[in-house]
Each structure stands twice: as C-alpha cells, then as structure tokens.
Amino acid sequence: MYGWAGQRLRVDLSSGKITKEPLSYEYRRKWMGGRGFNSDIIYNEVPPHLDPFDPRARVCFGVGPVSGTAAPSTGRVTVTCKSPLTGGFGDSNMGGHWGAELKYAGYDQIVVQGRAKNPVYIWIDDDKVEIRDARHLWGKFPREADQMIKEELGDEDIHMMLIGPAGENMVRFACTFNDVWRAAGRTGTGGVIGSKNLKGIATRGSGTVKIANPKAMMDVCNRLRQVFKNDPMKIGLNVYGSLCLINVANRDGWFPWRNFQGGAHPLANNMSGETHAKTVLKHREGCFACPIGCGRFTHIKEGKWAGEEFGGPEYEHAVPTGPRVGILEDANDIWHNARLTNDYGMDGIETGAVISAAMEWYEKGLITTKETGGLELEWGNEEVVDKLIPMIATRQGFGAILAEGGDRAADKLGLGDEGHYYTITTRGMSLPGDDPRGLGFGYGLSFAMGTRGGCDHLRSLCCLELSGALYPGLNTKILGDERPNKPVTTVGKPYMVYYEENQKTTTDCLQVCCFTTHWSYAVLTPDQVEYLNAVTGLEFTEEEFQEIGERIINLERAYWARLMSGAREDVVPERFTKEPMPQGVDYQTNVGVVFPLSEMLKKYYKYRDYEPGTGFPSERKLKQLGLDYVAKDLAPLRSKYLSESEKKKKKYYY
Amino acid sequence: MSILTKAQAKNFAEMDDFMLELCDFLKSKGVIDAKIHRSILLKGFSRLVDYLQEKKAISAKEAKEAMEKGYTSLVYALAK
Structure with a gap:
C-alpha cells in the first residue's frame, strides 16, 4: 500500500485494550484520511445526544495519505469529538510535526475511548503501544509535561500531543497541543481528552511513507517549491x-x-x-x-x-x-x-x-x-x-x-x-476575530454554515475574497468573475463558499496546511490531485477530490440535523446583521456596512441541495454521495424539525 | 442557432451569482448532461469553458476571452 499506513489504532482507556484495525481500500477512497476518517467515526460511534464527557464518547486523531511526505506542509493532524462547547460536531486541526511522526509509527488514525482510572499518557513506539502513568504530569503546562516525558523516555526527538490544566478541568473550550505550541484550538477537544484522564500521546516513528511514483512526486514538489519562492502571501x-x-x-x-x-x-x-x-x-x-x-x-x-x-x-x-x-x-x-x-x-x-x-x-x-x-x-x-x-x-x-x-x-x-x-x-x-462586515460576506456566510459552529477562519476559508486579488485571474478561473475578490459584496459568494468548503475539507483530509492552498494559492486543486496520485499510485480526479469534501460536509451537517439543528440555526450574531459598522479610523473602508446574510443563504442552499424548510441535506444529495444510511437516519427527523414544538425552542447550544 | 437569446444573456450577465442557474439552464437545453453539470460545479468555471469549447459551442478565441474577461463574455458568446 502506498501513501496510507493502512491502519487505525484504537485505545480503550477503561479496559486498557489496544487494537489495530485495517482500513480498507474502499474506506480510504471514500473518506481519504484525517478529517474524513474522524468524521465517519464520530457520526457512527458517538450518538448525537451522548454527553461529550461520557466515557463512551470518542476522540479521534487523524492524518492523511500525504502526511509525512515532501509535499508542502504535510504535518497537520485533525482532532475530532462531540464538542463539549457546542454539543454538536466538533473538530480542530493543528500543525507541528506530530502528524508526520504518527504516520512514521504506522498509523492513519488513533481513536481513544473510555476513561482511565488515573491520569495516563499513551506511548507509541512504532508498533509497541503502552498506557503509562501520568499522575506526576497532571496539572503541568504542556511545555513542562513535554520535557518531563522526553526525559522519562530518554529521547529528545519524540513528538507528542498534550493537554494543559484547562483540559484536565474539562473547560469546555480547552484545546489540544502538539510540539508544545501548535494548537488544535477550537471546539473543546482538550476537555474531552481530559475527561478520559488522558494527558497526552507521545510518539516515536521510525518508519516511512511508501511513495508509488517517487519521480513524479519529486517533480511536483520541486515545481511547487519554486512557486512558493515568489508567492505574495508566503512572503508576508x-x-x-x-x-x-x-x-x-x-x-x-x-x-x-x-x-x-x-x-x-x-x-x-x-x-x-x-x-x-x-x-x-x-x-x-x-x-x-x-x-x-x-x-x-x-x-x-x-x-x-x-x-x-x-x-x-x-x-x-x-x-x-x-x-x-x-x-x-x-x-x-x-x-x-x-x-x-x-x-x-x-x-x-x-x-x-x-x-x-x-x-x-x-x-x-x-x-x-x-x-x-x-x-x-x-x-x-x-x-x-x-x-x-x-x-x-x-x-x-x-x-x-x-x-x-x-x-x-x-x-x-x-x-x-x-x-x-x-x-x-x-x-x-x-466567532473568531473576523468581522464579516469587513472581512467579507463569503466569510460571513461560512460563519452561519460552518459544520463545527460559528467558525470559518480555518474551515471553508474562502480566501478568494481575502487574498484573491493578489492572484489575478484566479477568481475568474474558479468562479467566472473577478468581482468576488472584493470582500464587501454578495457577488459570487454563494458559489465561492460552496467551492471553498469542498476544497478545504479535502485539504483537511490530506492533512496539509491550508495556508498553502487558501491564504496563499500557490497550491491549487490540480496540484493537490497530482501529488496525491504520485504518492498513492491511484488516479483520483479533481471531481472525486472535491466530491470527497462534499460528502464529509454533508455527513457533518447531518450530525447537527440529528440534534435538531438546521435552517433556523443558520444565523450569524445579530450584531453583524443589525448594527452598521461604526468608524474607528479615518481610512476605514467599510463604515456603515451591515452583513446581508439572507440574500446569500437561499442560493447557497441550492448549491448544497439542502432542503429549504429544514436546511437538512436532501435525501437525493445524500444518496448521490453514497450516504444512504444517513438519509435513512434523517428521514423521521425532517417533519419533526418543522413541528410547532421544535419551532418554539431557542437553541444556543446542544 | 445560438444557445442563449440576447435577453437571456443580459439576464445572466446581471446576476449576482450565476453559476448554478447557468448550468441548470444549459442542462435544460440539453447542452450539458447531469454528469457534466456536476463536474462543472465541483471544478469551477474553467471546466464549463473547456467543455463548451470541446463541444464547439464556443470558439477557441471565445474560450480564451471567457477565461480572461469572465462569465459575461461567455454568456454573450453563447448568444451569438
């Protein structure tokens, strides 16, 4: 097998059982890796109404088929759980080096479930996996625990995932770190890890990633590195x-x-x-x-x-x-x-x-x-x-x-x-520190539609409106129009968000950094397909690549639908839609702007084929994406969501 | 025979967000099938232009212009 390691590591902290599960060709082709593998586990193994801190809840760490290779920025890891902050689907991803190390140790994904009696950490040394006492690490900052584990295991080159005191105390927005400072910040993954009495996962991998076509891989990587040399966003x-x-x-x-x-x-x-x-x-x-x-x-x-x-x-x-x-x-x-x-x-x-x-x-x-x-x-x-x-x-x-x-x-x-x-x-x-009244209406639409709650800054990341102007012709190539590169306009934004969400989702499955593909547009979809095929030896098409993203978005959206979250919750905070932007400096470009969400929302629904009433993915769309079982799950919920009793409920979290 | 009337081209040119409606229209006219419709939405405008050129609905020059000037140039080419 090329690219993927081909197996999932599952650790049950209640029983101490450690298992390795093969990932079939069909499974890898359907979900790609990282975010896709994780979202599938959460949908299928974490019932939507389960308390995120329940020992039966899962937390997943996923890497992708190109993780650990020479393609640009392949060290990322997605951490996924049922979010204790929102009560819905939650994930976040982080940079660093741990992702590559996990791959070298021979795993595409780790799923942790159960709860240890006392604080522990997991030690992965290639195929040897142990659960070790972490009582002496509890209460330590990540930078302290990182050093203590390295001394304990006698290896300065180990890479590890860790949580801090907030995670131990199950703060609902605690985050997860690797290499001390690289954070998977959002949705409270650290709190779920803490609820399992897990301080971290230390990893040493001595393996490698098998590349199907090394020459093609080197050619595309060398070409992309030349592109980066003069890339305007890279320089900034x-x-x-x-x-x-x-x-x-x-x-x-x-x-x-x-x-x-x-x-x-x-x-x-x-x-x-x-x-x-x-x-x-x-x-x-x-x-x-x-x-x-x-x-x-x-x-x-x-x-x-x-x-x-x-x-x-x-x-x-x-x-x-x-x-x-x-x-x-x-x-x-x-x-x-x-x-x-x-x-x-x-x-x-x-x-x-x-x-x-x-x-x-x-x-x-x-x-x-x-x-x-x-x-x-x-x-x-x-x-x-x-x-x-x-x-x-x-x-x-x-x-x-x-x-x-x-x-x-x-x-x-x-x-x-x-x-x-x-x-x-x-x-x-x-929402992150980005006001849609100025950053852009595409971003604002994404805030309303994000499948992990009000967050877009690393989600759909529709930078075609943020940095698109630095890449003349790019908006036209994708959207057919240069005007969407202006932030404060509705022109082209529904399609921009649809396209960028699909693209970013598959990027999260490859587990490469979106600063190479969105902020900077040095690496475009065809380039990603090229290095993916060079690594795996398969023949993914651009359509298939984008469709994987669409499948995952629909699965994540369906997780929310099972919580009775749909069209009524597709909103942004009213401050943005009601309060005109005041003047702060005399050179400010957006004084008086309010954010017009409703204009774009209907059109976006059409691109996604979401039902107008519920906002749930349509049965037709789910079947098109091979998610027939999801369509079956949602069938009885569609009329329930539209019932009078549901309409009266104000849902700020789940 | 042109694919769009001048009035239809003008209507598309004035749209805030044209992609889905143009693809739906071309599908209803039998210019593209469901598979190509989906492929265009997943890949973007360049796929639409490539396909129309491949099917000789537009010339190489018109395709080049569409990629330079955007969709308004394309819809007026389809109205010629």
Whole structure:
C-alpha cells in the first residue's frame, strides 16, 4: 500500500485494550484520511445526544495519505469529538510535526475511548503501544509535561500531543497541543481528552511513507517549491506571521474591537506583525515540510512581563485577549495573555470571546461585581484578564461560570436573550476575530454554515475574497468573475463558499496546511490531485477530490440535523446583521456596512441541495454521495424539525 | 442557432451569482448532461469553458476571452 499506513489504532482507556484495525481500500477512497476518517467515526460511534464527557464518547486523531511526505506542509493532524462547547460536531486541526511522526509509527488514525482510572499518557513506539502513568504530569503546562516525558523516555526527538490544566478541568473550550505550541484550538477537544484522564500521546516513528511514483512526486514538489519562492502571501506570512493581517484588518474594518462594537482602532499597529517583528520576535518557526514558516516565537523584553517566552502568537490567538477585550495600548499585555492561554491549554479565541461577552454584560449592567466576585470587568482592564485566564482554566470563582463558554454562562447567570446577544456565537461557538462586515460576506456566510459552529477562519476559508486579488485571474478561473475578490459584496459568494468548503475539507483530509492552498494559492486543486496520485499510485480526479469534501460536509451537517439543528440555526450574531459598522479610523473602508446574510443563504442552499424548510441535506444529495444510511437516519427527523414544538425552542447550544 | 437569446444573456450577465442557474439552464437545453453539470460545479468555471469549447459551442478565441474577461463574455458568446 502506498501513501496510507493502512491502519487505525484504537485505545480503550477503561479496559486498557489496544487494537489495530485495517482500513480498507474502499474506506480510504471514500473518506481519504484525517478529517474524513474522524468524521465517519464520530457520526457512527458517538450518538448525537451522548454527553461529550461520557466515557463512551470518542476522540479521534487523524492524518492523511500525504502526511509525512515532501509535499508542502504535510504535518497537520485533525482532532475530532462531540464538542463539549457546542454539543454538536466538533473538530480542530493543528500543525507541528506530530502528524508526520504518527504516520512514521504506522498509523492513519488513533481513536481513544473510555476513561482511565488515573491520569495516563499513551506511548507509541512504532508498533509497541503502552498506557503509562501520568499522575506526576497532571496539572503541568504542556511545555513542562513535554520535557518531563522526553526525559522519562530518554529521547529528545519524540513528538507528542498534550493537554494543559484547562483540559484536565474539562473547560469546555480547552484545546489540544502538539510540539508544545501548535494548537488544535477550537471546539473543546482538550476537555474531552481530559475527561478520559488522558494527558497526552507521545510518539516515536521510525518508519516511512511508501511513495508509488517517487519521480513524479519529486517533480511536483520541486515545481511547487519554486512557486512558493515568489508567492505574495508566503512572503508576508514568513516575514510577519499571520499578524501581517492586523493593519489590513484595521483598514478594512474587521479588527475585533471590544467584542465587535467596532472594527478599527488608531492603535492597531501596536500589535501588528511589523511591530511584533521589531520588538519581541525571537525567531521564526515552521511546521513539518513547510515552505512558508509562518510560526513565531516571542520573547517579551520589557515591562511587567519581561522575560516571558512562548511559541506564537497567531492573529487569531492574539486579538481575542487583546483588542476584543479592549487591550491595545501595551502589546506586551497581549503577548502575555496569549502565553497564558497557551500554558493553561485553552482556545485563545473562546477565552477572549467569553471574557469580552462578560465585559459587555458588565458594561450594559446585566451583571455587577456581585456576580463576578468583585472583579471589575471594564474594557481594557489587563489586571482582571490576567486573573481571569487562570481562574477559567482551574474553574475558580467567576472563572468556573465562564469555563462553560459564553452561551452556557449567559444561561447560568440568567441573562436571557439580551445576554446571548453579546456572546457573538453561532451554534454555541464564538466567532473568531473576523468581522464579516469587513472581512467579507463569503466569510460571513461560512460563519452561519460552518459544520463545527460559528467558525470559518480555518474551515471553508474562502480566501478568494481575502487574498484573491493578489492572484489575478484566479477568481475568474474558479468562479467566472473577478468581482468576488472584493470582500464587501454578495457577488459570487454563494458559489465561492460552496467551492471553498469542498476544497478545504479535502485539504483537511490530506492533512496539509491550508495556508498553502487558501491564504496563499500557490497550491491549487490540480496540484493537490497530482501529488496525491504520485504518492498513492491511484488516479483520483479533481471531481472525486472535491466530491470527497462534499460528502464529509454533508455527513457533518447531518450530525447537527440529528440534534435538531438546521435552517433556523443558520444565523450569524445579530450584531453583524443589525448594527452598521461604526468608524474607528479615518481610512476605514467599510463604515456603515451591515452583513446581508439572507440574500446569500437561499442560493447557497441550492448549491448544497439542502432542503429549504429544514436546511437538512436532501435525501437525493445524500444518496448521490453514497450516504444512504444517513438519509435513512434523517428521514423521521425532517417533519419533526418543522413541528410547532421544535419551532418554539431557542437553541444556543446542544 | 445560438444557445442563449440576447435577453437571456443580459439576464445572466446581471446576476449576482450565476453559476448554478447557468448550468441548470444549459442542462435544460440539453447542452450539458447531469454528469457534466456536476463536474462543472465541483471544478469551477474553467471546466464549463473547456467543455463548451470541446463541444464547439464556443470558439477557441471565445474560450480564451471567457477565461480572461469572465462569465459575461461567455454568456454573450453563447448568444451569438
């Protein structure tokens, strides 16, 4: 077999049973790898109404057929579970080197189920797999546990997945790390791992990936590396990291100032990639086989936090506990907060989002110091943010309420619909630091339709509207029109989102970095098909490649449908559809814009062949994709969703 | 005989999002079948142009222009 390792490792932490399951040719061809393998397991093995923290729940780690090869950026891993944050389908993926190591150890996927009696970690040394005591690691930050395990196993070159204290405490938005700093941030995967008493998975792989056609593979990889040399997005990402977006976001009005009350601020440059590079950048880092190298390593040199170091931050990691909570004057506060969320192992986006929602509740008088335990949740109060992050991670005081995520916290505090208005979530998950009134209407449509909740920034990633203008002719080649490369327009956006979602999903199955295929468009679909075929020796077509993505999207959408989540929940927070964008700086391009979701939604449904009433995938579409069993699952739910009793239910999470 | 009338071409040219409707129309006229319809939606505009050129519904010059100028050029070519 070429490309794939051909087997799944299953570890049951309740019984201690470890099994290896072969992955058939048909299975691999249908689901490709990574996200596809994982989504299939969650759909079939985790009943939709099961508590995500129930020992019977699964958490999956998947890599793809080109993982560990010389194709651009092949080190990613998708982590998938039933999300404890949203209660629906959840996944997130991360860079680093662990994905390649898993493949070299001989696995395409790991499925963990059950719950260990005491904290443990899994040690994979090629075909030898052990469950080891981790009581001494419990409570440690990932960077501490990483070092301790390496010393314990006597090998500095081991790569591992780890969670932090937030995951151990089942914070609903705890994340999963590998190589210490590379996070699968979203949907609370770390909390599910923690609920199983699993601290991490250390891996050493001495194998290789068998390539069917080495010469063809080298030819395509060499050609793509030449393309990257002059790629405009590669250059920006390498020099300034994803913080290169700060000044762009500020100009185009999608910079998340104070929980999206504004979209631009005169001090934004304080935290730009340019400023970061001049002041605190220690060195740049790249993930496995990466031609871009967008990773940062930060060393704070001055002020209260002088001496602190950490890997990162990314744009999406820096803005939530920075401008989103009103902190912008001293960028060192922002770097410090990003370091804290990393160490405690929490999704930076959700952490900043829940704190900013609480700040807005406080501003509007919905809560007072009585509820917060004396914390004065004023915008920009770094002292409070610095206290709250550890309180959330360890579920102390008011932090224990926020550890539930914004919408659950609003309910626990009895804030009603007004409280939910400020949580800026869709299906229970907070939107990242990207305001669709400025970033783009394609992105906004994706926020409403994302199969893991209100998140698109690494999902459909319709960068044809963000960076498309840097690639003249590309929008025309795919969409037939250059106009969709303007963010604030509905022109071409329904088809853009349909196309990009399919494309990104299969990219997540290959487990290659989407910065090579979306932000940067150095690698296009035909290139991916070319290296996939060179590796596997099979003859995938572009249509088949895109159809695999479509199949997975429909499966994930069906998981939500089984929870009675459909058309009524395809929304974005009302702030974006009702409040015109205010002016923050005089050069801002989107003053007065509101986001017109409903115009695009109907058309998008037609591309997807979703039923207009329920929003569920149609029976016809499911059968076309070989998902007859899913069509059967949904059949009795279609009329139920349209019943009067269901219509009355307000669902902020599941 | 042209595939589109001038009025139909104008209507398509003014659409915010044309791809699905144009493909549906071409399918209803028997210019493309269900398989090609699906292939175009999965692969994008270039697949549509390639197919129409292959079927001689448009000339090589018109195909080149469509790839440079976009779908409005294509729909008016289909109305010639």
